[in-house]
Amino acid sequence: MFAGKFLEKIKEKFSSWDKNAEKYRSKKSLPRFFTISGEDINELYTPLDIKGSSADDYFEKQINFPGEYPYTRGIHPTMYRTKMWTFRQFAGMASPEETNERFKYILAQGGTGLSTAFDLPTLMGYDSDQPQSLGEVGKCGVAVDTLADMEIIFEGIDLGKVSVSMTINSPASIILAMYLAVAEKKGVPLDKLRGTLQNDILKEYIAQKEFIYPPKPSIKLITDMMAYCLKNVPQWNTISISGYHIREAGSTAAQELAFTLADGFCYIEAAIEAGLDVDEFAPRLSFFFNAHSDFFEEIAKYRAARRIYARHMKERYKAKNQRSWLLRFHTQTAGCSLTAQQPENNIVRTAIQALSAVMGGTQSLHTNAMDETLALPSERAALIALRTQQVIAHETGVANTVDPLGGSYFVEALTDKMEKEAEEYFAEIEKRGGVLTCIEEGFFQTEIARAAYQFQKEIESKERVIVGVNDYTLENEKIDIPVLKIDKECERKQIAALQKIKAERNNGQVQVLLDKLKQVATDGGNTFEAILECSREYATLGEMCDVLRSVWGEHVENPAAMQVS
Amino acid sequence: MEKKVRVLLAKPGLDGHDRGVKVIAAALRDAGMEVIYTGLRQTPQMIVDAAIQEDVDAIGVSILSGAHMTLFPAILEELKAKDATDIILFGGGIIPDDDKTELEKMGVAKIFTPGAPTEEAIKFLREAAGSRSPKE
Known part of the structure; x- marks a missing residue:
């Protein structure tokens, strides 16, 4: 995209710009300019920073x-x-x-x-x-x-x-x-x-x-x-x-x-x-x-x-x-x-x-x-x-x-x-x-x-500023926006609704289908259709998961995955 | 030599968000404390048993799921039942101000909410553990 000659010219211009910019760089600037991920960022980007951009197929290949x-x-x-x-x-x-x-x-x-x-x-x-x-x-x-x-x-x-x-x-x-x-x-x-x-x-x-x-x-x-x-x-x-x-x-x-x-x-x-x-x-x-x-x-x-x-x-x-x-x-x-x-x-x-x-x-x-x-x-x-x-x-x-x-x-x-x-x-x-x-x-x-x-x-360390948290804070801030509360009744009502379903569904059929799911999971067959059949009959999510737990077991995190530093 | 502060950190309930608890664990460790992190999905009983077994000064609990008004009281109950109320219970998570006040009234020594610097937790633990009188 950028011809070699063009880049040569930019290189020359860059060093003169850099010399000039030096006058403006002061000790007052931050010690480091970096992204939220900790990546250092240049003061300026030019075609010189785009690798391979002088190749004929650069545009087609990269962009x-x-x-x-x-x-x-x-x-x-x-x-x-x-x-x-x-x-x-x-x-x-x-x-x-x-x-x-x-x-x-x-x-x-x-x-x-x-x-x-x-x-x-x-x-x-x-x-x-x-x-x-x-x-x-x-x-x-x-x-x-x-x-x-x-x-x-x-x-x-x-x-x-x-x-x-x-x-x-x-x-x-x-x-x-x-x-x-x-x-x-x-x-x-x-x-x-x-x-x-x-x-x-x-x-x-x-x-x-x-x-x-x-x-x-x-x-x-x-x-x-x-x-x-x-x-x-x-x-x-x-x-x-x-x-x-x-x-x-x-x-x-x-x-x-x-x-x-x-x-x-x-x-x-x-x-x-x-x-x-x-x-x-x-x-x-x-x-x-x-x-x-x-x-x-x-x-x-x-x-x-x-x-x-x-x-x-x-x-x-x-x-x-x-x-x-x-x-x-x-x-x-x-x-x-x-x-x-x-x-x-x-x-x-x-x-x-x-x-x-x-x-x-x-x-x-x-x-x-x-x-x-x-x-x-x-x-x-x-x-x-x-x-x-x-x-x-x-x-x-x-x-x-x-x-x-x-x-x-x-x-x-x-x-x-x-x-x-x-x-x-x-x-x-x-x-x-x-x-x-x-x-x-x-x-x-x-x-x-x-x-x-x-x-x-x-x-x-305040190397990073989060507005309102470690800088620009308010003294004795009181939060006054409305906050949604979940009613404690919700749990009780949900349990009551679930128990009603369990009483009214065809429990014999549910058990047959749960057993079938277990068989399919054990045999390595396609589990999805068996799950669909259970769902249609109002088998519960917990019942189906329990069946699968009984066949496959539960995952426990390896202590190596819990290391902190 | 001053005795090292020992802290058990745990995640009770079903919540798996462990960024906060791991950051706190690292910060307390860097501050020279001994930290035991139990991992996820610990019941109040498992937490209190581990705390007694490990002879810790404090239990720190992280809850981001909204179940704090159920889980903190359950841990307090368990501490009482095991005659271990001398162990300091503190916590952090997405916990609205009203609930925070209520929990602190119930006996949770301190609740840290989003944005609290780890420095605050370190300071709190040093002071609380320093003035603690363990039961024999």
């Missing part, structure tokens, strides 16, 4: 046009001009009824997709009436015990029209089965259903820690579901490979990028090994990234992610279908960046983070509410969060052109650097024996914990 390999600039030729990103606000709290109400509210306010948050017992495969669930029912999402709860959550919502994302991992098959059963009852054909299941168990072992079974059977559950959906629910994204939680656990941007893609490749290899054709399942894979506060670093991360993925899919996994090469992703702004102090400032943080996701070419977006370090979002806070996206989409003009920062010397250099760091991590993971071994030995977990501690130390 190219949007919608063209390696998709650095975006997966669609026209991006937001023809297809706005989906405004997908994550919601779910307390009872199925309250969640249904919030969903209808979000849709009425111009939300274009739904995203379901479940409570911890549901995420961990327990029913509301099991002892492990005490005090947790409905607290950080909605409680789902049986098909009846899913029927209430989606009551009055046209499942053929709205795309629904569900944040669930270990029991993902069960929740999807219940969702399909709701659609069947509503008479919506399964091939009309659009949505995404998070279903990314690897990042649970690495970061979020909501695991039930050991890794191998967990991956089997996933490939079973993929096989079923390929045939029956073709528009469903069966897995959303997530860096979000890795970043929230304290990783750097490069770690988020590398570990997430490494997880993705691990699933791809598992699916190929299970006999699926890469070009059949890969177009249904999607990704989920964090949008943290370091604006340019995040944009570079998304651009690098697309390029790395396309290269690996084409060259390493020999995918031929171009749709297999596309990294499509959802973004959520960084919950861990929000502060309990002066919570209104979180609106500003979220807006800037959301802007980076849009400039980085996201397909859908969740913006956090300002009060999420205090509790689940109040309705007012949730509305401001949605409005933030609408302001970016309609008022700022950033959606008018594709990849507006493409060609920025800084952003291109940073994109290249991200790719290089990710490749170095892939080599390291490979050397250590692959993703599963790295999980078992605590490699990812320790890398992340170390980065999180480093970040905290930088805040405490």
Whole structure:
């Protein structure tokens, strides 16, 4: 792109600029300029910082046009001009009824997709009436015990029209089965259903820690579901490979990028090994990234992610279908960046983070509410969060052109650097024996914990300023925004509803189907259809998970994964 | 030589978010304390038994799931039942101000909320452990 002669000239100009700039550099400047991930940043970027840019095929190979390999600039030729990103606000709290109400509210306010948050017992495969669930029912999402709860959550919502994302991992098959059963009852054909299941168990072992079974059977559950959906629910994204939680656990941007893609490749290899054709399942894979506060670093991360993925899919996994090469992703702004102090400032943080996701070419977006370090979002806070996206989409003009920062010397250099760091991590993971071994030995977990501690130390030494926390603080601050409280009655009501279902369903048939599930899991058959049959008969999530626990056992974290420094 | 402060850190309940507890563990260790981290999904009974077994000065508990009003009282009960109320109980997490006040009234020595520097926890533990009179 840049001819050798042109670069020579810039090199000459650069040294004279540098000499001149020296006069302006003073001892007053900060000792270090670095990203939120701790990467040093140059004072200035020029074409000299873009490696290989004098080669004839540089542009085509590294950047190219949007919608063209390696998709650095975006997966669609026209991006937001023809297809706005989906405004997908994550919601779910307390009872199925309250969640249904919030969903209808979000849709009425111009939300274009739904995203379901479940409570911890549901995420961990327990029913509301099991002892492990005490005090947790409905607290950080909605409680789902049986098909009846899913029927209430989606009551009055046209499942053929709205795309629904569900944040669930270990029991993902069960929740999807219940969702399909709701659609069947509503008479919506399964091939009309659009949505995404998070279903990314690897990042649970690495970061979020909501695991039930050991890794191998967990991956089997996933490939079973993929096989079923390929045939029956073709528009469903069966897995959303997530860096979000890795970043929230304290990783750097490069770690988020590398570990997430490494997880993705691990699933791809598992699916190929299970006999699926890469070009059949890969177009249904999607990704989920964090949008943290370091604006340019995040944009570079998304651009690098697309390029790395396309290269690996084409060259390493020999995918031929171009749709297999596309990294499509959802973004959520960084919950861990929000502060309990002066919570209104979180609106500003979220807006800037959301802007980076849009400039980085996201397909859908969740913006956090300002009060999420205090509790689940109040309705007012949730509305401001949605409005933030609408302001970016309609008022700022950033959606008018594709990849507006493409060609920025800084952003291109940073994109290249991200790719290089990710490749170095892939080599390291490979050397250590692959993703599963790295999980078992605590490699990812320790890398992340170390980065999180480093970040905290930088805040405490004030090397890093967090507005309202370690600088610009208010004396005797009193938080006066309304905070949502989950009624204690919620747990009692949910348990009562569950017990009613258990009394009214055909218990003989439920037992027959649970036994059948056990047999299928023991024999290594496809578990998904058996789970679907159980779900239709109102078997509970806890009953199904208990059956699988009895066959596969439970995962316990290796002490090596708990090391802190 | 001054006796080293011994602390047991734990995550009760179903919540798996362990970033905070690991940061605190590292910070307390760097401050010269002895730290035992139990890992995830510990019941109140497991936590209190481990604390007695390890003869710690304090138990630190991290809860981000909203179940704090159930789990802290359960640990306090367990301490009482095992005649171990001399062990200091402190905690951190996403805990609204009203709940924080209530928990501190119940007998939780201190609750740290988001944004609290680790320095504060270190200072608190040194003072609290220094003035503690362990039961024989």
